[in-house]
Amino acid sequence: IHNMPVEPTEETLSFYVVFTCAFLKPDSVDTYLSGICHQLEPYFPTIRQMRKSPIVHRTLQGCMRLHGSPVSRKRALTLDDLAIVIAHTDHNSYNDCLFLAMILTGFFALLRLGEMTFPDDKSLHNWRKITRRSSVSVSDISYQFLLPAHKADRFFEGNIVIVTKRQFAHNPLCHFDHYLRLRDARFPLASPLWITSEGRVPTRSFFTRKLATFFDKGIAGQSMRAGGATSLAEHGVAPALIQ
Known part of the structure; x- marks a missing residue:
């Protein structure tokens, strides 16, 4: 629906991360992305290399900073x-x-x-x-x-x-x-x-x-x-x- 090519690229994976992180937690998106790579690997053998590319990695890191949940820690006893x-x-x-x-x-x-x-x-x-x-x-x-x-x-x-x-x-x-x-x-x-x-x-x-x-x-x-x-x-x- 976004007129993207059928064959995945580093850019489309990066766009997918940005789009999905608007609705889901980045940790979940990271998991989904791994599942997508597993499903598509028989048809696109290089997809895992794309998944590990710097642009996808940095996009995930940026989304985690923007949308990630803050770490909740309990106070230490004194x-x-x-x-x-x-x-x-x-x-x-x-x-x-x-x-x-x-x-x-x-x-x-x-x-x-x-x-x-x-x-x-x-x-x-x-x-x-x-x-x-x-x-x-x-x-x-x-x-x-x-x-x-x-x-x-x-x-x-x-x-x-x-x-x-x-x-x-x-x-x-x-x-x-x-x-x-x-x-x-x-x-x-x-x-x-x-x-x-x-x-x-x-x-x-x-x-x-x-x-x-x-x-x-x-x-x-x-x-x-x-x-x-x-x-x-x-x-x-x-x-x-x-x-």
Whole structure:
């Protein structure tokens, strides 16, 4: 309808990108363009070379800048945020103490939320990724446990997580020790380290619901690890050690 030649060229592919990006997200257009190349390749063998041409590549980049969706990131937790959680935690509530121990451990050990919780979808539960109570060791200056194989563990050997007593303005050890005593009194034979008052491994929604009682939607599960890394950088820890 636009009086374009039937045989594709670099220019027509570029025009297609500009036209389609007016109605669809550039990421989707990029995917559609790959599908079009796959369908037309038997008839036009050079179409993939055209797809990779500088003009098509730059057109896609320009459309992504013009029409792309902004990246939405959650705010990183801070030491002041942790102070709010500590001050308003009901230390007589088992689940509140569990949440406090989890958020402090996740922050200072740079753990992902998925490394301490189960997904909400039961079909995705994997007991091999659960931290065991038997791996925990507590001393006067630190506590440690074995984090089983996770997505960043290339050799599936697990990692020893060590959290020291003094972490700038906070002492995660005393809160972890308090939770551990409550947990062992209530569930002495249970295997998971992190366990709710109902005797279940906490889910992601359990943690985020607790988090929502302290902060707005700008704080989420990923804020914990990001906040810990940011805090270390602000206190002069070398990037190589943070990684």
